[in-house]
Amino acid sequence: MPDTKDVRAIVVHAARAEARRDGSRTIEAEHVLLAVAALEDSAAARLLAAAGLTEETIRTALNQEWEQSLAVAGIAVRTEQLPAATPEPGRDPQIGESTKLVLRRGMDASPKGERFGPMRILVGLLGTERGRVARALRAAGVDRIALHAQAVEALAAGTR
Numbered sequence: 336m337p338d339t340k341d342v343r344a345i346v347v348h349a350a351r352a353e354a355r356r357d358g359s360r361t362i363e364a365e366h367v368l369l370a371v372a373a374l375e376d377s378a379a380a381r382l383l384a385a386a387g388l389t390e391e392t393i394r395t396a397l398n399q400e401w402e403q404s405l406a407v408a409g410i411a412v413r414t415e416q417l418p419a420a421t422p423e424p425g426r427d428p429q430i431g432e433s434t435k436l437v438l439r440r441g442m443d444a445s446p447k448g449e450r451f452g453p454m455r456i457l458v459g460l461l462g463t464e465r466g467r468v469a470r471a472l473r474a475a476g477v478d479r480i481a482l483h484a485q486a487v488e489a490l491a492a493g494t495r
Contacts, residue, residue: 341452354428361431379453396475
């Protein structure tokens with residue numbers, strides 16, 4: 336039976352804090368990615384860092400992705416010119432659809448029955464071809480497919 340303690344710590348606490356910081360009503364995959372990157376003592380965070388993905392570089396890539404997405408719609412904006420997000424008081428962000436997908440993909444990652452920790456979550460994050468995380472990784476110049484393969488290999492080797 337997978338240990339859900341890590342999942343709760345990452346998704347419910349750390350990723351929720353990231354969602355609040357963004358002023359988001361939902362915890363999405365990008366918040367989970369930031370939460371995993373913040374776990375400096377985890378193999379998943381080390382794998383991300385080795386690819387040049389720290390919390391800071393991920394935030395920069397997410398901002399670039401957002402600016403590029405708005406530019407496609409004809410809206411020119413620079414994220415540093417925007418006011419800080421204002422979280423809705425007294426309301427905790429709920430788990431969003433992209434996070435549910437990440438968790439399902441992490442659960443499907445082998446080996447079965449292993450602890451559901453940061454590496455399984457990272458495998459779920461990197462296994463998603465579409466969406467904000469995939470676009471941000473592309474904007475950062477990261478080979479998501481190769482990084483996903485490394486995460487799957489680390490998971491198979493028992494790295495958590």
